[in-house]
Amino acid sequence: MNKLDKYIIVNYVKSFFLGMMMFFLIFLLAESINLTGWIMDGKFTVKESMKYLAYGIPEIVTNTAPLGVLLGSLLCISKMAKQLEITAMKTSGISFLRVAMYPIIFSVLVSTTVLWINYDTLGKSNTKKNNMKILKIENSEPVKVEKKFIMVREKKDTILYAGYTNKKEGIMREIEIIKMKEGFKGISKIYTATSGKINPKTNEWTFENLKEHDGVTNSTQPADTNNFKFKLPIDDILAEAVAAKNLTMPELREKIVYFTRVGADSTAMRIDFYYRISFALSSFIMCFIGLSLGSRYVRGGAAVNIGLSVIIGYSYYGLSTILKSLASSGTMPIYLACFLPLLIYLIVGVRLFMNAEY
Incomplete structure:
Protein backbone atom coordinates (compact mmCIF):
# COMPACT_ATOMS: atom_id res chain seq x y z
CA MET A 1 0.00 0.00 0.00
CA ASN A 2 1.58 3.30 -1.13
CA LYS A 3 0.94 6.82 0.19
CA LEU A 4 -1.88 7.42 -2.29
CA ASP A 5 -3.69 4.26 -1.20
CA LYS A 6 -3.30 5.21 2.47
CA TYR A 7 -4.63 8.69 1.74
CA ILE A 8 -7.69 7.29 -0.04
CA ILE A 9 -8.55 4.57 2.48
CA VAL A 10 -8.07 6.82 5.54
CA ASN A 11 -10.39 9.44 4.07
CA TYR A 12 -12.86 6.78 2.97
CA VAL A 13 -13.02 5.13 6.40
CA LYS A 14 -13.54 8.53 8.05
CA SER A 15 -16.36 9.33 5.61
CA PHE A 16 -17.92 5.90 6.14
CA PHE A 17 -18.04 6.26 9.93
CA LEU A 18 -19.41 9.80 9.55
CA GLY A 19 -22.20 8.55 7.29
CA MET A 20 -22.81 5.50 9.44
CA MET A 21 -23.04 7.59 12.59
CA MET A 22 -25.51 9.99 10.98
CA PHE A 23 -27.96 7.27 9.94
CA PHE A 24 -27.32 5.29 13.15
CA LEU A 25 -28.37 8.29 15.25
CA ILE A 26 -31.52 8.75 13.14
CA PHE A 27 -32.58 5.13 13.78
CA LEU A 28 -31.59 5.43 17.44
CA LEU A 29 -33.62 8.62 17.82
CA ALA A 30 -36.71 6.92 16.39
CA GLU A 31 -36.32 4.09 18.95
CA SER A 32 -35.70 6.57 21.76
CA ILE A 33 -39.01 8.35 21.15
CA ASN A 34 -40.95 5.21 22.14
CA LEU A 35 -38.64 4.59 25.09
CA THR A 36 -39.17 8.13 26.40
CA GLY A 37 -42.90 7.51 26.54
CA TRP A 38 -42.42 4.20 28.33
CA ILE A 39 -40.07 5.81 30.88
CA MET A 40 -42.60 8.58 31.57
CA ASP A 41 -45.32 5.94 32.02
CA GLY A 42 -43.13 4.14 34.56
CA LYS A 43 -42.82 0.97 32.47
CA PHE A 44 -39.05 1.34 31.98
CA THR A 45 -36.30 2.72 34.18
CA VAL A 46 -33.45 4.66 32.57
CA LYS A 47 -31.12 1.69 33.13
CA GLU A 48 -33.60 -0.72 31.52
CA SER A 49 -34.08 1.61 28.57
CA MET A 50 -30.31 1.65 27.96
CA LYS A 51 -30.33 -2.15 28.04
CA TYR A 52 -33.26 -2.22 25.60
CA LEU A 53 -31.43 0.12 23.22
CA ALA A 54 -28.30 -2.05 23.47
CA TYR A 55 -30.32 -5.09 22.35
CA GLY A 56 -31.45 -3.11 19.30
CA ILE A 57 -27.94 -2.08 18.17
CA PRO A 58 -27.29 -5.15 15.92
CA GLU A 59 -30.50 -4.50 13.97
CA ILE A 60 -29.68 -0.79 13.61
CA VAL A 61 -26.14 -1.59 12.42
CA THR A 62 -27.37 -4.01 9.76
CA ASN A 63 -30.00 -1.51 8.56
CA THR A 64 -27.62 1.45 8.38
CA ALA A 65 -24.50 -0.26 6.97
CA PRO A 66 -25.51 0.07 3.27
CA LEU A 67 -26.48 3.72 3.82
CA GLY A 68 -23.19 4.35 5.61
CA VAL A 69 -21.19 2.82 2.76
CA LEU A 70 -23.18 4.80 0.18
CA LEU A 71 -22.84 8.14 1.93
CA GLY A 72 -19.20 7.48 2.88
CA SER A 73 -18.37 6.73 -0.76
CA LEU A 74 -20.13 9.87 -1.97
CA LEU A 75 -18.50 12.15 0.63
CA CYS A 76 -14.99 10.80 0.18
CA ILE A 77 -14.82 10.68 -3.61
CA SER A 78 -16.81 13.89 -4.21
CA LYS A 79 -14.38 15.75 -1.95
CA MET A 80 -11.48 14.43 -4.02
CA ALA A 81 -13.34 15.36 -7.22
CA LYS A 82 -13.98 18.87 -5.89
CA GLN A 83 -10.25 19.32 -5.25
CA LEU A 84 -9.53 17.94 -8.77
CA GLU A 85 -7.62 15.02 -7.24
CA ILE A 86 -9.59 12.47 -9.27
CA THR A 87 -8.84 14.39 -12.46
CA ALA A 88 -5.15 14.63 -11.57
CA MET A 89 -4.94 10.88 -10.91
CA LYS A 90 -6.65 10.01 -14.19
CA THR A 91 -4.32 12.40 -16.02
CA SER A 92 -1.36 10.63 -14.40
CA GLY A 93 -2.58 7.33 -15.83
CA ILE A 94 -4.18 5.99 -12.62
CA SER A 95 -7.47 4.30 -13.47
CA PHE A 96 -10.60 4.91 -11.44
CA LEU A 97 -10.65 1.21 -10.57
CA ARG A 98 -7.23 1.62 -8.96
CA VAL A 99 -8.51 4.62 -6.99
CA ALA A 100 -11.55 2.67 -5.84
CA MET A 101 -9.73 -0.60 -5.04
CA TYR A 102 -9.32 -0.16 -1.27
CA PRO A 103 -12.77 1.38 -0.73
CA ILE A 104 -14.24 -1.65 -2.52
CA ILE A 105 -12.19 -4.01 -0.32
CA PHE A 106 -13.42 -2.14 2.75
CA SER A 107 -17.04 -2.49 1.57
CA VAL A 108 -16.50 -6.26 1.27
CA LEU A 109 -15.41 -6.28 4.93
CA VAL A 110 -18.55 -4.32 5.85
CA SER A 111 -20.75 -6.80 3.97
CA THR A 112 -19.00 -9.71 5.68
CA THR A 113 -19.55 -8.11 9.10
CA VAL A 114 -23.25 -7.54 8.38
CA LEU A 115 -23.62 -11.15 7.22
CA TRP A 116 -21.96 -12.37 10.43
CA ILE A 117 -24.34 -10.23 12.53
CA ASN A 118 -27.32 -11.51 10.53
CA TYR A 119 -26.10 -15.10 10.89
CA ASP A 120 -25.95 -15.29 14.67
CA THR A 121 -26.15 -12.07 16.69
CA LEU A 122 -29.28 -10.47 15.18
CA GLY A 123 -31.71 -13.24 16.11
CA LYS A 124 -30.43 -13.50 19.68
CA SER A 125 -30.52 -9.74 20.32
CA ASN A 126 -34.01 -9.43 18.76
CA THR A 127 -35.25 -12.22 21.04
CA LYS A 128 -33.91 -10.50 24.17
CA LYS A 129 -35.38 -7.18 23.02
CA ASN A 130 -38.78 -8.75 22.29
CA ASN A 131 -38.88 -10.63 25.61
CA MET A 132 -38.03 -7.44 27.50
CA LYS A 133 -40.82 -5.58 25.70
CA ILE A 134 -43.36 -8.31 26.49
CA LEU A 135 -42.31 -8.38 30.15
CA LYS A 136 -42.28 -4.60 30.69
CA ILE A 137 -44.90 -3.24 28.30
CA GLU A 138 -47.43 -6.07 28.09
CA ASN A 139 -46.88 -7.11 31.74
CA SER A 140 -46.73 -10.79 30.85
CA GLU A 141 -44.11 -13.50 30.80
CA PRO A 142 -42.32 -14.24 27.50
CA VAL A 143 -43.36 -17.87 28.09
CA LYS A 144 -46.97 -18.53 29.14
CA VAL A 145 -47.73 -20.12 32.51
CA GLU A 240 -45.10 -19.41 21.36
CA ALA A 241 -44.28 -19.50 17.68
CA VAL A 242 -41.13 -17.42 17.19
CA ALA A 243 -41.01 -14.61 14.63
CA ALA A 244 -38.45 -15.18 11.87
CA LYS A 245 -36.47 -12.06 12.83
CA ASN A 246 -35.91 -13.48 16.34
CA LEU A 247 -34.12 -16.57 15.02
CA THR A 248 -30.49 -17.02 14.03
CA MET A 249 -29.84 -18.20 10.48
CA PRO A 250 -29.00 -21.79 11.59
CA GLU A 251 -32.30 -21.87 13.53
CA LEU A 252 -34.15 -20.51 10.52
CA ARG A 253 -32.61 -23.17 8.30
CA GLU A 254 -33.54 -25.92 10.77
CA LYS A 255 -37.15 -24.75 11.00
CA ILE A 256 -37.43 -24.40 7.21
CA VAL A 257 -36.31 -28.01 6.77
CA TYR A 258 -38.71 -29.19 9.48
CA PHE A 259 -41.70 -27.22 8.13
CA THR A 260 -41.01 -28.55 4.64
CA ARG A 261 -40.99 -32.14 5.93
CA VAL A 262 -44.30 -31.84 7.77
CA GLY A 263 -45.96 -29.78 5.03
CA ALA A 264 -46.27 -26.52 7.02
CA ASP A 265 -45.90 -23.06 5.50
CA SER A 266 -42.29 -21.84 5.75
CA THR A 267 -42.60 -18.90 3.33
CA ALA A 268 -41.93 -16.14 5.89
CA MET A 269 -38.86 -17.93 7.23
CA ARG A 270 -37.44 -18.62 3.78
CA ILE A 271 -37.91 -14.97 2.80
CA ASP A 272 -36.13 -13.78 5.95
CA PHE A 273 -33.29 -16.29 5.48
CA TYR A 274 -32.46 -15.29 1.91
CA TYR A 275 -33.12 -11.60 2.50
CA ARG A 276 -30.48 -11.53 5.25
CA ILE A 277 -27.91 -12.83 2.76
CA SER A 278 -29.04 -10.43 0.04
CA PHE A 279 -29.13 -7.40 2.34
CA ALA A 280 -25.63 -8.11 3.68
CA LEU A 281 -24.29 -7.96 0.12
CA SER A 282 -26.02 -4.64 -0.55
CA SER A 283 -23.21 -2.72 1.22
CA PHE A 284 -20.80 -3.94 -1.46
CA ILE A 285 -23.21 -2.85 -4.24
CA MET A 286 -23.79 0.58 -2.69
CA CYS A 287 -20.04 1.17 -2.70
CA PHE A 288 -19.97 1.00 -6.52
CA ILE A 289 -22.90 3.41 -6.83
CA GLY A 290 -21.50 5.88 -4.27
CA LEU A 291 -17.99 5.92 -5.72
CA SER A 292 -19.29 6.36 -9.27
CA LEU A 293 -21.70 9.19 -8.46
CA GLY A 294 -19.12 10.94 -6.29
CA SER A 295 -16.42 10.85 -8.97
CA ARG A 296 -17.82 13.96 -10.66
CA TYR A 297 -17.94 17.21 -8.74
CA VAL A 298 -21.47 18.57 -8.28
CA ARG A 299 -22.31 21.92 -6.71
CA GLY A 300 -24.01 21.58 -3.36
CA GLY A 301 -21.44 19.32 -1.74
CA ALA A 302 -22.52 17.42 1.36
CA ALA A 303 -26.21 18.36 1.10
CA VAL A 304 -26.50 16.83 -2.37
CA ASN A 305 -24.60 13.71 -1.25
CA ILE A 306 -26.84 13.20 1.77
CA GLY A 307 -29.93 13.66 -0.42
CA LEU A 308 -28.63 11.14 -2.97
CA SER A 309 -27.85 8.58 -0.26
CA VAL A 310 -31.33 8.88 1.23
CA ILE A 311 -33.05 8.59 -2.17
CA ILE A 312 -30.93 5.67 -3.44
CA GLY A 313 -30.79 3.84 -0.10
CA TYR A 314 -34.48 4.07 0.67
CA SER A 315 -35.44 3.23 -2.91
CA TYR A 316 -33.56 -0.05 -2.37
CA TYR A 317 -35.43 -0.65 0.90
CA GLY A 318 -38.74 0.23 -0.78
CA LEU A 319 -38.19 -2.08 -3.75
CA SER A 320 -37.11 -4.92 -1.44
CA THR A 321 -40.21 -4.47 0.73
CA ILE A 322 -42.55 -4.55 -2.28
CA LEU A 323 -40.93 -7.67 -3.71
CA LYS A 324 -40.98 -9.41 -0.30
CA SER A 325 -44.73 -8.71 -0.11
CA LEU A 326 -45.19 -10.25 -3.56
CA ALA A 327 -43.20 -13.31 -2.44
CA SER A 328 -45.31 -13.62 0.73
CA SER A 329 -48.49 -13.72 -1.37
CA GLY A 330 -46.98 -16.30 -3.71
CA THR A 331 -46.97 -13.93 -6.69
CA MET A 332 -43.19 -14.06 -7.10
CA PRO A 333 -40.58 -16.75 -6.37
CA ILE A 334 -38.75 -16.17 -3.08
CA TYR A 335 -35.25 -16.31 -4.59
CA LEU A 336 -36.19 -13.70 -7.21
CA ALA A 337 -37.85 -11.41 -4.67
CA CYS A 338 -34.83 -11.45 -2.35
CA PHE A 339 -32.06 -11.13 -4.93
CA LEU A 340 -33.66 -9.10 -7.75
CA PRO A 341 -33.06 -5.69 -6.03
CA LEU A 342 -29.43 -6.70 -5.51
CA LEU A 343 -29.08 -7.64 -9.17
CA ILE A 344 -30.73 -4.43 -10.41
CA TYR A 345 -28.55 -2.17 -8.27
CA LEU A 346 -25.45 -4.18 -9.18
CA ILE A 347 -26.12 -3.59 -12.89
CA VAL A 348 -26.70 0.12 -12.23
CA GLY A 349 -23.55 0.32 -10.09
CA VAL A 350 -21.32 -1.43 -12.65
CA ARG A 351 -22.73 0.75 -15.45
CA LEU A 352 -22.05 3.93 -13.47
CA PHE A 353 -18.60 2.67 -12.52
CA MET A 354 -17.67 2.00 -16.14
CA ASN A 355 -18.78 5.53 -17.10
CA ALA A 356 -16.68 6.93 -14.23
CA GLU A 357 -13.53 5.53 -15.86
CA TYR A 358 -13.71 8.17 -18.60
Whole structure:
Protein backbone atom coordinates (compact mmCIF):
# COMPACT_ATOMS: atom_id res chain seq x y z
CA MET A 1 0.00 0.00 0.00
CA ASN A 2 1.58 3.30 -1.13
CA LYS A 3 0.94 6.82 0.19
CA LEU A 4 -1.88 7.42 -2.29
CA ASP A 5 -3.69 4.26 -1.20
CA LYS A 6 -3.30 5.21 2.47
CA TYR A 7 -4.63 8.69 1.74
CA ILE A 8 -7.69 7.29 -0.04
CA ILE A 9 -8.55 4.57 2.48
CA VAL A 10 -8.07 6.82 5.54
CA ASN A 11 -10.39 9.44 4.07
CA TYR A 12 -12.86 6.78 2.97
CA VAL A 13 -13.02 5.13 6.40
CA LYS A 14 -13.54 8.53 8.05
CA SER A 15 -16.36 9.33 5.61
CA PHE A 16 -17.92 5.90 6.14
CA PHE A 17 -18.04 6.26 9.93
CA LEU A 18 -19.41 9.80 9.55
CA GLY A 19 -22.20 8.55 7.29
CA MET A 20 -22.81 5.50 9.44
CA MET A 21 -23.04 7.59 12.59
CA MET A 22 -25.51 9.99 10.98
CA PHE A 23 -27.96 7.27 9.94
CA PHE A 24 -27.32 5.29 13.15
CA LEU A 25 -28.37 8.29 15.25
CA ILE A 26 -31.52 8.75 13.14
CA PHE A 27 -32.58 5.13 13.78
CA LEU A 28 -31.59 5.43 17.44
CA LEU A 29 -33.62 8.62 17.82
CA ALA A 30 -36.71 6.92 16.39
CA GLU A 31 -36.32 4.09 18.95
CA SER A 32 -35.70 6.57 21.76
CA ILE A 33 -39.01 8.35 21.15
CA ASN A 34 -40.95 5.21 22.14
CA LEU A 35 -38.64 4.59 25.09
CA THR A 36 -39.17 8.13 26.40
CA GLY A 37 -42.90 7.51 26.54
CA TRP A 38 -42.42 4.20 28.33
CA ILE A 39 -40.07 5.81 30.88
CA MET A 40 -42.60 8.58 31.57
CA ASP A 41 -45.32 5.94 32.02
CA GLY A 42 -43.13 4.14 34.56
CA LYS A 43 -42.82 0.97 32.47
CA PHE A 44 -39.05 1.34 31.98
CA THR A 45 -36.30 2.72 34.18
CA VAL A 46 -33.45 4.66 32.57
CA LYS A 47 -31.12 1.69 33.13
CA GLU A 48 -33.60 -0.72 31.52
CA SER A 49 -34.08 1.61 28.57
CA MET A 50 -30.31 1.65 27.96
CA LYS A 51 -30.33 -2.15 28.04
CA TYR A 52 -33.26 -2.22 25.60
CA LEU A 53 -31.43 0.12 23.22
CA ALA A 54 -28.30 -2.05 23.47
CA TYR A 55 -30.32 -5.09 22.35
CA GLY A 56 -31.45 -3.11 19.30
CA ILE A 57 -27.94 -2.08 18.17
CA PRO A 58 -27.29 -5.15 15.92
CA GLU A 59 -30.50 -4.50 13.97
CA ILE A 60 -29.68 -0.79 13.61
CA VAL A 61 -26.14 -1.59 12.42
CA THR A 62 -27.37 -4.01 9.76
CA ASN A 63 -30.00 -1.51 8.56
CA THR A 64 -27.62 1.45 8.38
CA ALA A 65 -24.50 -0.26 6.97
CA PRO A 66 -25.51 0.07 3.27
CA LEU A 67 -26.48 3.72 3.82
CA GLY A 68 -23.19 4.35 5.61
CA VAL A 69 -21.19 2.82 2.76
CA LEU A 70 -23.18 4.80 0.18
CA LEU A 71 -22.84 8.14 1.93
CA GLY A 72 -19.20 7.48 2.88
CA SER A 73 -18.37 6.73 -0.76
CA LEU A 74 -20.13 9.87 -1.97
CA LEU A 75 -18.50 12.15 0.63
CA CYS A 76 -14.99 10.80 0.18
CA ILE A 77 -14.82 10.68 -3.61
CA SER A 78 -16.81 13.89 -4.21
CA LYS A 79 -14.38 15.75 -1.95
CA MET A 80 -11.48 14.43 -4.02
CA ALA A 81 -13.34 15.36 -7.22
CA LYS A 82 -13.98 18.87 -5.89
CA GLN A 83 -10.25 19.32 -5.25
CA LEU A 84 -9.53 17.94 -8.77
CA GLU A 85 -7.62 15.02 -7.24
CA ILE A 86 -9.59 12.47 -9.27
CA THR A 87 -8.84 14.39 -12.46
CA ALA A 88 -5.15 14.63 -11.57
CA MET A 89 -4.94 10.88 -10.91
CA LYS A 90 -6.65 10.01 -14.19
CA THR A 91 -4.32 12.40 -16.02
CA SER A 92 -1.36 10.63 -14.40
CA GLY A 93 -2.58 7.33 -15.83
CA ILE A 94 -4.18 5.99 -12.62
CA SER A 95 -7.47 4.30 -13.47
CA PHE A 96 -10.60 4.91 -11.44
CA LEU A 97 -10.65 1.21 -10.57
CA ARG A 98 -7.23 1.62 -8.96
CA VAL A 99 -8.51 4.62 -6.99
CA ALA A 100 -11.55 2.67 -5.84
CA MET A 101 -9.73 -0.60 -5.04
CA TYR A 102 -9.32 -0.16 -1.27
CA PRO A 103 -12.77 1.38 -0.73
CA ILE A 104 -14.24 -1.65 -2.52
CA ILE A 105 -12.19 -4.01 -0.32
CA PHE A 106 -13.42 -2.14 2.75
CA SER A 107 -17.04 -2.49 1.57
CA VAL A 108 -16.50 -6.26 1.27
CA LEU A 109 -15.41 -6.28 4.93
CA VAL A 110 -18.55 -4.32 5.85
CA SER A 111 -20.75 -6.80 3.97
CA THR A 112 -19.00 -9.71 5.68
CA THR A 113 -19.55 -8.11 9.10
CA VAL A 114 -23.25 -7.54 8.38
CA LEU A 115 -23.62 -11.15 7.22
CA TRP A 116 -21.96 -12.37 10.43
CA ILE A 117 -24.34 -10.23 12.53
CA ASN A 118 -27.32 -11.51 10.53
CA TYR A 119 -26.10 -15.10 10.89
CA ASP A 120 -25.95 -15.29 14.67
CA THR A 121 -26.15 -12.07 16.69
CA LEU A 122 -29.28 -10.47 15.18
CA GLY A 123 -31.71 -13.24 16.11
CA LYS A 124 -30.43 -13.50 19.68
CA SER A 125 -30.52 -9.74 20.32
CA ASN A 126 -34.01 -9.43 18.76
CA THR A 127 -35.25 -12.22 21.04
CA LYS A 128 -33.91 -10.50 24.17
CA LYS A 129 -35.38 -7.18 23.02
CA ASN A 130 -38.78 -8.75 22.29
CA ASN A 131 -38.88 -10.63 25.61
CA MET A 132 -38.03 -7.44 27.50
CA LYS A 133 -40.82 -5.58 25.70
CA ILE A 134 -43.36 -8.31 26.49
CA LEU A 135 -42.31 -8.38 30.15
CA LYS A 136 -42.28 -4.60 30.69
CA ILE A 137 -44.90 -3.24 28.30
CA GLU A 138 -47.43 -6.07 28.09
CA ASN A 139 -46.88 -7.11 31.74
CA SER A 140 -46.73 -10.79 30.85
CA GLU A 141 -44.11 -13.50 30.80
CA PRO A 142 -42.32 -14.24 27.50
CA VAL A 143 -43.36 -17.87 28.09
CA LYS A 144 -46.97 -18.53 29.14
CA VAL A 145 -47.73 -20.12 32.51
CA GLU A 146 -50.30 -22.51 31.07
CA LYS A 147 -51.51 -23.57 27.66
CA LYS A 148 -54.00 -25.95 26.03
CA PHE A 149 -53.61 -28.11 22.93
CA ILE A 150 -49.85 -28.14 22.43
CA MET A 151 -47.93 -29.87 19.67
CA VAL A 152 -44.13 -29.56 19.59
CA ARG A 153 -41.26 -31.48 18.07
CA GLU A 154 -38.85 -32.78 20.71
CA LYS A 155 -36.32 -34.41 18.39
CA LYS A 156 -36.01 -35.05 14.68
CA ASP A 157 -38.22 -38.14 15.04
CA THR A 158 -40.39 -37.34 18.10
CA ILE A 159 -43.57 -35.25 18.33
CA LEU A 160 -45.32 -34.37 21.60
CA TYR A 161 -49.02 -33.56 21.95
CA ALA A 162 -50.52 -32.41 25.27
CA GLY A 163 -54.08 -31.35 25.99
CA TYR A 164 -52.99 -29.13 28.89
CA THR A 165 -49.67 -27.90 30.35
CA ASN A 166 -49.05 -25.82 33.48
CA LYS A 167 -45.64 -24.33 34.24
CA LYS A 168 -46.25 -23.52 37.92
CA GLU A 169 -47.39 -27.06 38.70
CA GLY A 170 -44.90 -28.62 36.25
CA ILE A 171 -47.50 -30.94 34.76
CA MET A 172 -48.97 -32.11 31.45
CA ARG A 173 -52.27 -33.93 30.83
CA GLU A 174 -53.75 -35.94 27.95
CA ILE A 175 -50.32 -36.79 26.55
CA GLU A 176 -49.42 -38.42 23.26
CA ILE A 177 -45.81 -38.93 22.14
CA ILE A 178 -45.32 -40.05 18.53
CA LYS A 179 -42.09 -41.71 17.40
CA MET A 180 -41.64 -41.36 13.64
CA LYS A 181 -39.68 -43.59 11.28
CA GLU A 182 -36.51 -42.21 9.69
CA GLY A 183 -37.27 -39.46 7.20
CA PHE A 184 -40.84 -39.07 8.55
CA LYS A 185 -41.93 -41.98 6.33
CA GLY A 186 -44.39 -43.29 8.87
CA ILE A 187 -45.22 -43.80 12.55
CA SER A 188 -43.04 -46.23 14.48
CA LYS A 189 -44.59 -46.11 17.97
CA ILE A 190 -47.11 -44.05 19.91
CA TYR A 191 -46.97 -43.53 23.66
CA THR A 192 -49.97 -42.23 25.61
CA ALA A 193 -50.31 -41.13 29.23
CA THR A 194 -53.02 -39.53 31.31
CA SER A 195 -50.58 -37.09 32.92
CA GLY A 196 -46.91 -36.28 33.44
CA LYS A 197 -44.77 -34.34 35.91
CA ILE A 198 -41.41 -32.71 35.25
CA ASN A 199 -38.28 -32.80 37.38
CA PRO A 200 -37.25 -29.09 37.24
CA LYS A 201 -33.61 -29.92 37.89
CA THR A 202 -33.16 -32.47 35.10
CA ASN A 203 -36.12 -31.53 32.80
CA GLU A 204 -37.07 -35.24 32.72
CA TRP A 205 -40.73 -36.26 32.75
CA THR A 206 -42.42 -39.04 34.74
CA PHE A 207 -45.73 -40.27 33.29
CA GLU A 208 -48.87 -41.83 34.78
CA ASN A 209 -50.65 -44.71 32.99
CA LEU A 210 -48.00 -44.81 30.25
CA LYS A 211 -48.91 -47.14 27.37
CA GLU A 212 -47.03 -48.13 24.24
CA HIS A 213 -48.81 -48.57 20.91
CA ASP A 214 -46.79 -50.40 18.26
CA GLY A 215 -47.63 -49.14 14.77
CA VAL A 216 -46.19 -52.25 13.09
CA THR A 217 -47.98 -54.97 15.10
CA ASN A 218 -50.93 -52.71 15.99
CA SER A 219 -50.70 -53.82 19.63
CA THR A 220 -50.95 -51.90 22.92
CA GLN A 221 -49.22 -52.68 26.20
CA PRO A 222 -48.27 -50.88 29.45
CA ALA A 223 -44.85 -49.21 29.35
CA ASP A 224 -42.37 -48.88 32.20
CA THR A 225 -42.24 -45.18 33.01
CA ASN A 226 -38.87 -45.61 34.77
CA ASN A 227 -37.23 -46.88 31.58
CA PHE A 228 -38.98 -44.44 29.27
CA LYS A 229 -36.76 -41.36 29.03
CA PHE A 230 -38.36 -38.11 27.89
CA LYS A 231 -36.42 -34.89 28.51
CA LEU A 232 -37.78 -31.51 27.44
CA PRO A 233 -37.82 -28.15 29.29
CA ILE A 234 -41.33 -26.96 30.03
CA ASP A 235 -40.47 -23.51 28.62
CA ASP A 236 -39.85 -25.17 25.24
CA ILE A 237 -43.26 -26.82 25.43
CA LEU A 238 -45.06 -23.59 26.30
CA ALA A 239 -43.10 -21.33 23.95
CA GLU A 240 -45.10 -19.41 21.36
CA ALA A 241 -44.28 -19.50 17.68
CA VAL A 242 -41.13 -17.42 17.19
CA ALA A 243 -41.01 -14.61 14.63
CA ALA A 244 -38.45 -15.18 11.87
CA LYS A 245 -36.47 -12.06 12.83
CA ASN A 246 -35.91 -13.48 16.34
CA LEU A 247 -34.12 -16.57 15.02
CA THR A 248 -30.49 -17.02 14.03
CA MET A 249 -29.84 -18.20 10.48
CA PRO A 250 -29.00 -21.79 11.59
CA GLU A 251 -32.30 -21.87 13.53
CA LEU A 252 -34.15 -20.51 10.52
CA ARG A 253 -32.61 -23.17 8.30
CA GLU A 254 -33.54 -25.92 10.77
CA LYS A 255 -37.15 -24.75 11.00
CA ILE A 256 -37.43 -24.40 7.21
CA VAL A 257 -36.31 -28.01 6.77
CA TYR A 258 -38.71 -29.19 9.48
CA PHE A 259 -41.70 -27.22 8.13
CA THR A 260 -41.01 -28.55 4.64
CA ARG A 261 -40.99 -32.14 5.93
CA VAL A 262 -44.30 -31.84 7.77
CA GLY A 263 -45.96 -29.78 5.03
CA ALA A 264 -46.27 -26.52 7.02
CA ASP A 265 -45.90 -23.06 5.50
CA SER A 266 -42.29 -21.84 5.75
CA THR A 267 -42.60 -18.90 3.33
CA ALA A 268 -41.93 -16.14 5.89
CA MET A 269 -38.86 -17.93 7.23
CA ARG A 270 -37.44 -18.62 3.78
CA ILE A 271 -37.91 -14.97 2.80
CA ASP A 272 -36.13 -13.78 5.95
CA PHE A 273 -33.29 -16.29 5.48
CA TYR A 274 -32.46 -15.29 1.91
CA TYR A 275 -33.12 -11.60 2.50
CA ARG A 276 -30.48 -11.53 5.25
CA ILE A 277 -27.91 -12.83 2.76
CA SER A 278 -29.04 -10.43 0.04
CA PHE A 279 -29.13 -7.40 2.34
CA ALA A 280 -25.63 -8.11 3.68
CA LEU A 281 -24.29 -7.96 0.12
CA SER A 282 -26.02 -4.64 -0.55
CA SER A 283 -23.21 -2.72 1.22
CA PHE A 284 -20.80 -3.94 -1.46
CA ILE A 285 -23.21 -2.85 -4.24
CA MET A 286 -23.79 0.58 -2.69
CA CYS A 287 -20.04 1.17 -2.70
CA PHE A 288 -19.97 1.00 -6.52
CA ILE A 289 -22.90 3.41 -6.83
CA GLY A 290 -21.50 5.88 -4.27
CA LEU A 291 -17.99 5.92 -5.72
CA SER A 292 -19.29 6.36 -9.27
CA LEU A 293 -21.70 9.19 -8.46
CA GLY A 294 -19.12 10.94 -6.29
CA SER A 295 -16.42 10.85 -8.97
CA ARG A 296 -17.82 13.96 -10.66
CA TYR A 297 -17.94 17.21 -8.74
CA VAL A 298 -21.47 18.57 -8.28
CA ARG A 299 -22.31 21.92 -6.71
CA GLY A 300 -24.01 21.58 -3.36
CA GLY A 301 -21.44 19.32 -1.74
CA ALA A 302 -22.52 17.42 1.36
CA ALA A 303 -26.21 18.36 1.10
CA VAL A 304 -26.50 16.83 -2.37
CA ASN A 305 -24.60 13.71 -1.25
CA ILE A 306 -26.84 13.20 1.77
CA GLY A 307 -29.93 13.66 -0.42
CA LEU A 308 -28.63 11.14 -2.97
CA SER A 309 -27.85 8.58 -0.26
CA VAL A 310 -31.33 8.88 1.23
CA ILE A 311 -33.05 8.59 -2.17
CA ILE A 312 -30.93 5.67 -3.44
CA GLY A 313 -30.79 3.84 -0.10
CA TYR A 314 -34.48 4.07 0.67
CA SER A 315 -35.44 3.23 -2.91
CA TYR A 316 -33.56 -0.05 -2.37
CA TYR A 317 -35.43 -0.65 0.90
CA GLY A 318 -38.74 0.23 -0.78
CA LEU A 319 -38.19 -2.08 -3.75
CA SER A 320 -37.11 -4.92 -1.44
CA THR A 321 -40.21 -4.47 0.73
CA ILE A 322 -42.55 -4.55 -2.28
CA LEU A 323 -40.93 -7.67 -3.71
CA LYS A 324 -40.98 -9.41 -0.30
CA SER A 325 -44.73 -8.71 -0.11
CA LEU A 326 -45.19 -10.25 -3.56
CA ALA A 327 -43.20 -13.31 -2.44
CA SER A 328 -45.31 -13.62 0.73
CA SER A 329 -48.49 -13.72 -1.37
CA GLY A 330 -46.98 -16.30 -3.71
CA THR A 331 -46.97 -13.93 -6.69
CA MET A 332 -43.19 -14.06 -7.10
CA PRO A 333 -40.58 -16.75 -6.37
CA ILE A 334 -38.75 -16.17 -3.08
CA TYR A 335 -35.25 -16.31 -4.59
CA LEU A 336 -36.19 -13.70 -7.21
CA ALA A 337 -37.85 -11.41 -4.67
CA CYS A 338 -34.83 -11.45 -2.35
CA PHE A 339 -32.06 -11.13 -4.93
CA LEU A 340 -33.66 -9.10 -7.75
CA PRO A 341 -33.06 -5.69 -6.03
CA LEU A 342 -29.43 -6.70 -5.51
CA LEU A 343 -29.08 -7.64 -9.17
CA ILE A 344 -30.73 -4.43 -10.41
CA TYR A 345 -28.55 -2.17 -8.27
CA LEU A 346 -25.45 -4.18 -9.18
CA ILE A 347 -26.12 -3.59 -12.89
CA VAL A 348 -26.70 0.12 -12.23
CA GLY A 349 -23.55 0.32 -10.09
CA VAL A 350 -21.32 -1.43 -12.65
CA ARG A 351 -22.73 0.75 -15.45
CA LEU A 352 -22.05 3.93 -13.47
CA PHE A 353 -18.60 2.67 -12.52
CA MET A 354 -17.67 2.00 -16.14
CA ASN A 355 -18.78 5.53 -17.10
CA ALA A 356 -16.68 6.93 -14.23
CA GLU A 357 -13.53 5.53 -15.86
CA TYR A 358 -13.71 8.17 -18.60
